[in-house]
Amino acid sequence: MQIRLNHFALGARNIYEASARLLKETGLGHQTGDWVGNTACHMVPLGGDVFIEIEGTFMSAHDFLKMPKPNYTYDALDTDNEYNGDHFTGMMLGVDTLEELEEIGKRLGGGVTPNWPDPYRHFQRPDGYVRRFQSAPYYEPGSGKSRPRGMPNFYYYPDIPGRPANQPVWSAPHLKIPTGVKWIEYGGTEEEMSAWLDVPKASDILPFRFNGKALGTWAVCVGVEDGDDIVIRRPPTVASIKDPSIYKSTQ
């Protein structure tokens, strides 16, 4: 089984502002129009089949106002920082087959998300494309089990060519061509991640640099053609939550 990087989730108060700011900061372009449920994403290809999804759960505002509080992600993004509240909200790893995903789900005491027949349970694009995916570990509601916050989950995308990493971005001045992730600064320790991935040394299979801080992505370094490496630095949500005990567990 080859575990590889799939994507990073970057939560933003306003995904339009955040992606425009990231474009100015780095020269990395984005796609618009991806959405699922109450979430919309702007996709930033990083090269090598990896991407950042700049995500916002703003639809609808009415649904949000009625949502039970406290809300973990909202409270993290509500924490001011020099990036207008941007926080890395997840790192998603990838495997190449459903069988591998099922094996991981089982090892972590759960299963995989169903391949929902309803297309609207999957990401939609304005051209009508439905991006099906399944992820693990999935724990049945009420099982009492949950994934530790800040630990990555795993994805299987049946359609590699349709992956956001392989779609064109909006043309813009000073765009750079990304050539792939060079390293990831991650919270916690090598031992924690190795145990979660069930490998002897996590940094041997993925370019991790562990900083011992709160779990989650702290920075992503991306190579570019004809330019210096880009470092996208944002805090992870776990770092900005003072009392995690007041929140419902993550799925």
Add this chain to the structure above:
Amino acid sequence: MGLHIDHISLASPHIFRSADTLLKETGLGYWTGEWIGDTSVNIVPLGPPGNFIEISGFIDIFTLRTMNEHKQWILDITETGDHFNGLCLGVDSMEELEAFAKHFNSTVNKPDNPDPARHFQRADGYILPMASTPSGQRSPWMRGLPNVYYYPDRTHHSSGQPVHPCLNMVEPTGIKWVEYGGTEKDMDDWLGVTGSGEMLKLKFNGKSMGVWAVCVGAYDSDDIVIRRPACTDAVPASKFES
């Protein structure tokens, strides 16, 4: 062209679901990525001479930490789904716009405000220069009345940008008529013109003010009628008349 329809705003609680629904209902495609402040618009071009629907909605729920009358109005008119919330007329010169500002006893929102946050922005970095009247915090839209725009740069007009390609799309050939609330006299009085019905292809239905339906021609296809309630059906115009 003189005074004409430029675009029509459709307020939505979920701009992607609304655009997807409209596409499946009519075959009209849209493009994405335009935004201003806490609002984004998915744009549905309607064909020549350059009209479009903007499906607009909040994209920043954090902005609701600080409420004001306009935000509350948007929340109220989208509580039960999509509502047409603005008819946006156009003129061809700043001089014509200034004349409307004078008629409205107001001023012009200038197109050259140096703060980019005051303009629509696109994913390719383009900042859309746009002037409008009347100015002020309380938009005439809240009373179901149109405002007037002038675009110094028509080459980047929203109606002329490519939509995301899609199955079963139709090619729009322009607005044929707009069903509007109130009477022609109401509209004539607001705009200071005579014969606004014929001038702007408006059919008046006597209901509360605002857009109730838009009929669009389509190449090699039947006319399309997009029918949604006017915003004044959700929040009466009388709330904003003081």
